[in-house]
Structures are given as C-alpha cells and as structure tokens.
Amino acid sequence: MREQRSQEPTARAVTMADVAERAGVSVATVSRVISESRPVAESLRDAVLGAASELGYQVNLVGRALRKGRTSTVGLLVPDLDNPFFSSLAQHLSTAFEGSATDMLVFSTCGDLEVERRGVESFLGRQVDAVVMIPCHEIDSTASVLRAAQASLTVQLDRQVVDADVHFVGCDNAQGMGLITRHIRRDVDVADKPAVYVGAHAVSSTGHERFEHFTREFPESPTYLGEFDFGWGQQAVDQILEDGMTRGTIVAAADIIALGVIARLHHHGLRVPDDFRVIGFDGIGVARFAHPTLTTVRQPVEEIGRTVLDLISSPSSKPAPRAIRIAPNFVAGNSSPA
C-alpha cells in the first residue's frame, strides 16, 4: 500500500553548527570530518558522521565556495545546443567532469554576440573556476574571450578568435582536410566528378581553416559559402545545379551542411554517390541517419573533453596558453566510397 508522497520544500537547512551540537564537538571538527581536510580521532569522526546522517546534513557548497574562493564550477558557453556537434561536445565535457566534483553551467548564446558577452559576465560573477567557450565569431568575439581570460582560466573550444593568446582545444582542421583531399585524389576520378566546396563564411576559425586548406589543394575548384546549417546545404545544391554542374564531389565544411546537401540532391532526383559524391566534416552521430551513410572526418569528442579537463585542472595554476589540436579520423561511408 503506497501512500501519496508529496512535495514539501525544506523547513530550515541543517548546518554544521547543528551537527556539531548534536555530536558534542566544535564546528571546526565537523568541518574537518566532512571535508576530510585533517585527521580526526575515530571516535569523534563516528559521532560526527552519525549526527550528520541522523540530521540529514549536507554540505552547503555556496558557503564553502565563498570561503575557499573556488566554486568547483566551470561555465560552458555554446552558440547553439540544437547543433548536434555542439551538444555532443557538451555531453562529453559533462562526462569528463563526472567524478571530479565539478559541475557545469551551460549557456546557449544563440549565436548572438551580446548574449555571449552577458554569458561571460554571468559566469565571471558566479566565480567559475574556468570558462570554456565556443566563440560565436572569429573576430567580434575577441572582446568576450579576452574578458573571460583576464578574469578566469579560459579555454576556447572548437573555434578560436584571431589574435588572442588564450588556450584553445580543437580539431586539427588542416589534417582533417588533408584526409579528405587524400581520399579524393586516391578514390575519385576528378575529371568525371570535379570537386566543389560548400563551406561557411569565414566568421569562425573552423570555417576559415577548412576553406583555406581545401582551396590550397584544389585552387581551381568552385566554392560556395554560407552558414553552418542544414538549410544552407540545401540552398547550395540549388546554386550548384543552376551553375550547370551535373556531376561532382561535394566537400562540405560540416556534416550538418552535408546532410542538407544530400537531402536536396535526393529532392532533385540525383543519386549519391552515382551523380554526386558527398563528404562531410565533424563525425556527428546523426551522420548515420543519412542515406547513404556519410563519408566524413570525425572529431574525437571524448578526447577533446578529456583534454579540456586536463587543461582546467592543471596543477600549475597558470599554465602557458596553448593551442591544442586533436587529430581527427577518416570515416568511410557510402556517400563517397573508396
């Protein structure tokens, strides 16, 4: 026979003083037991833990944070959680922190610079131990990045602003694009299916770098630049067809763009990879949803998460700013087979 259990917000919080009184010791001793900061005689330890348990005591981390000057909190600033690659980064960052007693504040900027600025201020006001941010814009986000870095340990994730000497962890885009161009040179008859690039305007370092390394390898190839989203991939296909292409190898700057490209090619009755090959970049989980499966370059998000954690919890409190580039892996799919 189960009874309705109802919601009854807290009467008054149990504090260390309550535990101390109950256990017949001083608050200092309670603190030492709870925080395990110093050895305490076993008898007192048991008394304290017993009292704490009976009273349902739980440490108040706000009080602790104020006293210690550390919050065990990191702030993650991300342009859009609806973007599968960004939410994947958030997921793996969260799991990397798992067990380190660190919690993660998440703030979505919706790609808006002013919102991004406020997000940084909010995190700093909350005294986060570190700010991890995916800057919205390669240039215009510089002020926010520098502001964060001046007041807190800061790591740029995935994208970095130009000209700021602040930690960065992201994919080695040069190497990733190298994997793609090598695949094309080896497996594709470029005379039959010329390479085309569908990328993003150079407002982010990722868009910038991927474009640069593609054009270095295929300087004569046409390029189309838009946004990092599904809709742009669709539009790009229309432009490519208007420009008279009927066959080709479309290199997209991101999987999400590639998925839009594939969807639109299907819509026009074109076959992948028979008419157009399609190659993506990022390795998002939903790339499996594509039909055919997407040939892409995968960023090792788990490793990226761990790397950020290492940087943040570095023993030296002030490590030299570094740009860490993680090597991506080629993922063979059917959208551009070997």
Place this chain on the structure above:
Amino acid sequence: MREQRSQEPTARAVTMADVAERAGVSVATVSRVISESRPVAESLRDAVLGAASELGYQVNLVGRALRKGRTSTVGLLVPDLDNPFFSSLAQHLSTAFEGSATDMLVFSTCGDLEVERRGVESFLGRQVDAVVMIPCHEIDSTASVLRAAQASLTVQLDRQVVDADVHFVGCDNAQGMGLITRHIRRDVDVADKPAVYVGAHAVSSTGHERFEHFTREFPESPTYLGEFDFGWGQQAVDQILEDGMTRGTIVAAADIIALGVIARLHHHGLRVPDDFRVIGFDGIGVARFAHPTLTTVRQPVEEIGRTVLDLISSPSSKPAPRAIRIAPNFVAGNSSPA
C-alpha cells in the same frame, strides 16, 4: 599593429569595500546602488557607479547567494545530451531563462541511476533554486525525484516517475498518439499495410504511455519493444522482416527510433512509404535529415521551456504539484503521406 594580448588571471578581486572607499561612501550604499534595492541620492549613485566602473567591479554572486539564500541557479538533469530531443529541451530551457538572470547547471546522467542520484545531491548542495529533471527510469528514479522535491522546488520534465506527487511538464502522449492513429485510420489502408509498433520498454513514462495508447487503438497489432535509440530501430526492422512482414505501417515511439527504422529499410532495399510507411514521435530537428522526410508528432519544445520557467518562477513559493501536459502537433511528412 596589434600586440599579442595574453592571459593573466586575476590579481585580486575588487570588492564592494574597494568601491566604497574609492567613492567615499559606505559599503551599504554601494550595495544599494549595485543591487538597485533602495533609492540612493543621484550624486552618490554616480560616484559609486563611477568608482565601480574605474575599478572594474563586478558583483560576486557567491557572496550574494550565501546572504540571500537564493542562487538564481537551476539544475537540469538529463539522461543524455547526445539525444537530439533532450539537447533540444536543454536549448529551449536555456533560452527561456535568457534575461531572467538565472543560469542553468547541466548534468548528464548517461542513463545511470547512481550518477543521477549523485547529480541530485550535487545540485542540492549547490543550493539550486530548482531542480529540473528528466528521470532515467519510471520506477527506480523515484527516490532521486523525491529527494530533490523534498529539498528544493522540483519539476519532472518529459518523463515522470510513478507515484510521486511532484511537478511534471511534458507532452500529452495520449493526444499525440491519437493524432497518429487518426492519421492511420484516415490515410492508410491497414489491410494492405498493417500497423506495427516499435517502441521502448516501459522503463519511462513516455515509453509506457505511448505504448498503452497505441495498443488501445490497435490491440491486434504486433509490438516490438527495445530502447529509445537509433540502433534499436534498425534491429526492430530485422525482426519485423524475420517475422514475415513485407508491407506495413511502422509506428515508432520516437523519431530517433523511426530514423533507425528508415535507414534499415533502405538497407534491405525496401521503399518508404511504398513498402513500409514510417511514423515517428517528438519532432526533433534532424527528422528533416530523413529521406523521405519523417511524418511525426512534434512536441512544442519552446512552450515546454516557457512552462517550466513559469512553474519555477511562480510567485507563490509553494505551488501545488501539477502535471502539465502540452499538446503536440501533427507534422505531415513523406514517410507516411496523406
């Protein structure tokens, strides 16, 4: 000529006392100006704001939180941020909080009950103003939900545990399944394409309810139960084909399952919707990635986010626990056309 600007973590934080000294007023006055809690003579106000600005003062929210007993923080507990529907909920919750000076702690439980338990404890220790959680399990998460509700304002999101009188905001699954069954009765020749259900084991209220309402309408139809993921959708197709079906209308309990179903049908050379119709549930953004586009029932995530916010920032500090069910919308796609 731009110089390298480098990362130099804070010397010492500027405090209200510093501002007060500089402005030649008391800390109380500074506090009143900064927090806009009481009127202050304009001359002093200007002096304070000037001093604050010169010193680069920013309020320390940890100190404020300790004093006020409110942190302006809510904790979001989610099983998996890599799940597009959950990350979409996170995104819209984040944007709903935008401008309310409330920040969001996010914790991914990875579907693990013990991790979920620890997440709740961590949030409570951090004195969050509210806990918003998507429980992992319909029954086994009950303890965590009740623990949260006993210590803080708590809202269950999307899924609810049985037998706990705690706020809930989620989709009206009965109504959603009603939209689907109505579509089938109206647009599908069930004699030619019999209905099949591919759902999830009843470990979550969503899985439970959707299954229940489907079988109520189609009691004779075969049902296949697995997980809420892409891989299960693929497996289910193999089972359905092994069981000898060659045509049918597959109702999936979630879009993510439906996408796996479609991918696997293609793999077997079967056509959608010619051989098998496919219908999803949730309305995740990536449903557009499917080819053909997915016929589904969309949960209004924006409205869900706003509703949670309303509940949390309710003026009455102790509103009666309520289950709020938001009506979903039918989204016509090509995977099951009219």
Place this chain on the structure above:
DNA sequence: TTGTAGGCGTTATCAC
C-alpha cells in the same frame, strides 16, 4: 537618505 553592524555556512589560523 545614509551608515553601522551582524550574519548567511564554511574553512583556515591560531592557540591549547
């Protein structure tokens, strides 16, 4: 309207 002072819950320093 402004200042003084106490305390939110915790930890660190200093005695014992």
Place this chain on the structure above:
DNA sequence: GTGATAACGCCTACAA
C-alpha cells in the same frame, strides 16, 4: 587532535 574565532563578499535590519 581539538576548539574558539576570524574571515570570505554580500545584504538588510536598525539606528542616525
């Protein structure tokens, strides 16, 4: 090894 006590940064009676 243990206890008293002073901060941490802020807000809010209370007094002036």
